[in-house]
Amino acid sequence: MTDTEIPRPTDGDVVERILEDHRLFEDLLRQCRRTDVDRASARTALAEVLVAHAVAEEEKVYPELRRSRAISGHEEEHSEEEHAEINEALLAFLQAKGTDTQKYEDTLEELATAVNHHAGEEETTILNPAREEVGEERRAELGAVWLSRRNQLLDEGCASEEQVQALLDEAEAEGVIAPEGAREEADAVKEEARKTAEEIEEKAKQESAG
Ligand SMILES: [Fe+2]
Numbered sequence: 001m002t003d004t005e006i007p008r009p010t011d012g013d014v015v016e017r018i019l020e021d022h023r024l025f026e027d028l029l030r031q032c033r034r035t036d037v038d039r040a041s042a043r044t045a046l047a048e049v050l051v052a053h054a055v056a057e058e059e060k061v062y063p064e065l066r067r068s069r070a071i072s073g074h075e076e077e078h079s080e081e082e083h084a085e086i087n088e089a090l091l092a093f094l095q096a097k098g099t100d101t102q103k104y105e106d107t108l109e110e111l112a113t114a115v116n117h118h119a120g121e122e123e124t125t126i127l128n129p130a131r132e133e134v135g136e137e138r139r140a141e142l143g144a145v146w147l148s149r150r151n152q153l154l155d156e157g158c159a160s161e162e163q164v165q166a167l168l169d170e171a172e173a174e175g176v177i178a179p180e181g182a183r184e185e186a187d188a189v190k191e192e193a194r195k196t197a198e199e200i201e202e203k204a205k206q207e208s209a210g
């Protein structure tokens with residue numbers, strides 16, 4: 001599995017514990033960028049905690065927040081879609097051969113973008129309402145339930161390439177994300193638009209300088 005230590009608290013306010021994990025994601029992303037650490041071990045740890053965290057959120061936290069009307073069904077679905085997008089980026093990162101290649105660096109930064117985007121949005125649209133709408137006692141109960149599932153997944157090992165691929169297949173089958181072909185097509189369109197935007201800005205800079 002991994003030599004990089006992942007903390008396994010067993011209780012606490014669910015909102016605070018989720019926030020701690022979001023900070024842990026940032027730490028592990030940084031570890032993965034360093035050249036003086038065992039990157040392979042950092043990569044495995046990052047994958048394991050990303051998957052355990054998100055699966056346990058989907059199973060134990062989101063449904064409860066929806067039932068107590070802290071979040072809407074739309075917010076729950078949107079978050080699940082972002083988890084699938086993270087899994088897609090994570091799979092590419094895990095598939096990068098070696099840890100000193102351009103592919104490793106590129107897929108790492110794409111994963112970092114997806115993770116940071118989701119953590120920010122979840123903190124705003126899910127954790128803030130949870131703090132406001134759910135009582136302290138219930139948040140503590142939910143914390144224990146979420147952590148128990150998260151830690152169980154960590155103990156079992158939940159983020160091999162095959163396991164992440166299976167999560168993606170499931171998300172596709174349930175319509176959480178578009179099929180792979182459509183996602184690739186959409187990415188190509190986005191890339192083309194990005195290039196065109198860059199050209200327009202470059203041209204405008206030259207014109208204003210000239
Ligand atoms: Fe989260």
Ligand SMILES: [Fe+2]
Nearest residue numbers: 054057079122
């Ligand atoms: Fe999440």
